Amino acid sequence: MAYEVVTAKFRTELHARWSIFFDHLRIPWAYEPVTFNDTQGTPRTPTFWLPQQRIWFNAEPQAPAWWGRFAMAAAGSDHWAAAYWGKKAEHCLPVEVPEEWHGLPLLAEGLLFPDDEYGPWQMFEASGMRSYDDEPYQWTMCPQCGVFGATFWGYAERLPCGCLDNREHHKVEGSSDSRLLAAYRAALTEQWHPDSAIEATLLLPTVREALVDQAGAAAAQESCTRSCQSLWDQRCQELPPAAFRGTSDPDTDRLCAHCPGFVCGQCGEHPASALNIPCRVCEPLTLLTENRARQRLNWRVDQLATATRQHGRTVNAILNRAIGVTTRKNISLAQLGAALTHAEQWLENPASMPTARTAMPRTDLEQLHGAELRNLLSTYVGPLAQALREPIPLLQHHLNDWMDAPSRAAATDEQLRDAIVQAAAWLADPASYAVYAYPPKVEPGGLPTPIHTKAALTDTSCTLCAAPVAAGETIGRMPRPRPPFVPMSWLCAHCLFDRRVKPRLTDVLLRVFHHVFSGSATISLNTAEARVLSDALSRLPSGPAEEPLREAAAALDTRIDADTPVISVSAHHAHDAVHGLRAANLNLEPWDASTLAAVAEHLAQWQHNPHEINEAQFASPVLWRHAILTSTPTPTALAERGGPFWV
DSSP, X not given: OOEXXXXXXXXXXXXXXXXXHHHHTTOOOEESOOOEEETTOOEEOOSEEETTTTEEEEEESSOOTTHHHHHHHHTTOOOOOHHHHOHHHHTSOOEEOOGGGOOEEEEEESSSOOOTTSOTTTTSTTSSBBOSSOOOEEEEEOTTTOOEEEEETXXXXXXXXXXXXXXXXXXXXXXXXXXXXXXHHHHHHOOSOTTSOHHHHTTSOEEEEEEEEOTTHHHHHHHOOSOOOBHHHHHHHHSOGXXXXXXXXXXXXXXXXXXXXXXOTTTSSSEESSTTOOOTTTSOOOOBOHHHHHHHHXXXXXXXXXXXXXXXXXXHHHHHHHTTOSOOTTOOHHHHHHHHHHHHHHHHOGGGSOOSOOOOOHHHHTTOOTHHHHHHHHHHHHHHHHHHTOOHHHHHHHHHHHTTOSSTTTOOHHHHHHHHHHHHHHHHOHHHHHHHHSOOOOOTTOOOOOSEEEEOSSOEEOTTTOOEEOTTSEEEEOOOOOTTSOOOOOEEHIIIIITTTSOOHHHHHHHHHHHHHHTOSEEEEOHHHHHHHHHHHHTSOOSTTTHHHHHHHHHHHHHHHTTOSOEEEEHHHHHHHHHHHXXXXXXXXXXXXXXXXXXXXXXXXXXXXXXXXXGGGSSSHHHHHHHHHHTXXXXXXXXXXXXXXXX
């Protein structure tokens, strides 16, 4: 199977539309396949030859004067119907038609194409087509076996299939068969001159581009010089008869002497797509319009989905990737043919169909935007769900979480690109997905492994500590925490890797703030964090008010010296420590001082509720604290970032 793009040239658009009619019904046809001569050698070329039905068909505004003579000869009749064809036809000379070309001659006369709105042939003067000596003939189909043909008034019982008994089924009208009407509509809807009415263009020369299911057909058509002759015939003409033994040479009787291709072995006059393959005149093929090709491709996708037990969306994604596109909306006819070729090859051997998605280079992703990225990301969901054995909704949730967006529709282009890269990575290494979706337990006092790190594209700031981050520096995201904590966005390298190993006072204060925010009764500190807090408390001035805090610092030192992995500090004591440090007005680093001021302000707000926000109106204390936080008259960096975060 190989679908290739070929062109078909027609003298008129009317002829091109009739070719689409036949193609829609899968009726092989040949256009002007042979020229006959009258008794004086004048050429006469009928339009369509339907070899399966043995019908000669012509469609013209008016009957050519010679058509009657040709019709008589093609029908194999010796009777000249002079009154039927008129004086002009009578003056034409007889046409010689060899017996192998005998068939039913039909002529559709009029500058119009059948329309099923009022009945296909209602607008034609003859109400159909003219045969050699009778009218009207109409295209018809057997309602039982579907055989196609033309009979008087379209009576289906007259078809050669014999399915309908003429005595039981009398005057069965098959000319309005739904398949015929669909073919008429398909031919009418094709457009070559979209800005003009069809009546004004029916006589214009027209070129059709279509697909044909024959490997080498396009090359044979392109290379043909229209003077086909086999090498054997050429040698026979150029060399004396004594040079031959009377039998043709199989190596030369199929090679064309005038172009780099093959010549038909039956007629020797037309190009062939391959060795021992007849030409499209000797064995005509139906052409596929774009609409028909898309329909066939959709059928093949359904068949592939059934054969491979995959979702149709997955099969479509694999097909699109095979032809190098993300969507088939505006693809060329050649790409459509390539997709059909792949689909039918995979149907012959379903195991040969690719299943894994490969990562698209980042440079290629940069060329895609908006809907293109969303469509590409959606193509990963089906294969991922199958490979990871996860429900699609859960997988989509994890992808949205990965790119830090509520949905794909709300995601930026950069977030979508990140998600596409990660989806490809998960597909290539399913174990990496498990690490993300089900992260390992964190050691007491430690940090979880970041789920996503990258270089910042622009200058930004850390979501947790608000430290500035320059473009190119490392940023990352932590695993999704358990409620009531909410996910954090991008963090700086310090907050990703060092905030618990090499903590600053800001890190400890943020830990206190977010744990109190979550409603926790205690704040768990590791040894390094406890030492930072103890050092800060030890700097408090001497006095009766600070004595309890100094005693708390001494207690912390005792537990630090005992090398306890996790040191729990009650929320009440942490609250007192923050306010004591704030009141002492210590000489702190600028970022430590600003964080201390914000934490102290919000802890006091939660304690005193200055705006008297009713806690009973909220589903949880966390939401109540969040409402108080957002009601701050002059919002701090903490109020703007929200929370609570698992820090």
